[in-house]
Amino acid sequence: MLGRTYDTQVCSIARSLEMVGERWSLLIIRDALFARVTRFGDFQHNLGIATNVLTSRLEAFVTAGIMQRDGAADYVLTPKGRALAVSLIALTEWGDEWASPIDPPILYRHSVCDSAIHATATCDACGSVPADEVAIRIGPGMPAEYLAARRGGTRAHS
Template sequence: MLGKTYDGQICSIARSLEIVGERWTLLILRDAIFAGVTRYGDFQHNLGISTNILKTRLASLVEAGLMTRDDAGDYRPTAMAEGLRPALIALTEWGDTWFAPDGRPIDYRHADCGGAVRLETRCDHHGPIPPTEVVVRPGPAMPPDYLAARRPRRKVDS
């Protein structure tokens, strides 16, 4: 994991990166969530990750509540980890757009009918909208003093 490097950030992205921001972590979660990998040796084989790094990452995922480890030594994603499915799909779509010159290496499909699955940004009032139309506003947990310190300064005529 990254350690406490984002202490000054009032941001859920920064908080999330504290847990899943290391590349091996997301690849372990990808294999557990989408491929059903549960065994230490299978993670090691599939990822080609060194055993000391894998051991550390799996222990961190268990400690963070993203995976459990049973008596047989199997690792399973928790509901918290399963909540990352949309983020992993979004990251895949982004990678397919910018870094897959030969096309998508995998497709996400609906288990019931086989239809293609894609993510979209949606407005509660207008339905699907382009991501470029999304803006950020302070949420209910934004400290007022944080906002005051971050206001853009006005240019003063001299």
């Protein structure tokens, strides 16, 4: 079972959850991205979140470089924060298909031409690919000691 932090996980998903995985985090970022909310009071009003929780989340976003302070009460997304847009669109699409009993309440559209926006897995050579065709490989950031421990553990069970 995972604890309150993901220190033992060698995984970018776990590292991302360290920054944005708390209950209110993605909703705050959603409002900042798509509703252009910047003011503390507007976040609090729109979400109905307790002020102490909101303060904690916003301070954590500033520390992580996801938001920056702009004046006394404004919180503005940085490029790092705005880069979460595709993740939120993907979560929305998943929720529309698997967690919602009704038609989608929000549609993402391209502001220039009004066409639908989707989050997709994309292959550099083939374009869009289904999830069951996505494979993983060890990347250059995988710590050698982690691989050595995994190989050692595998041999012991063989």
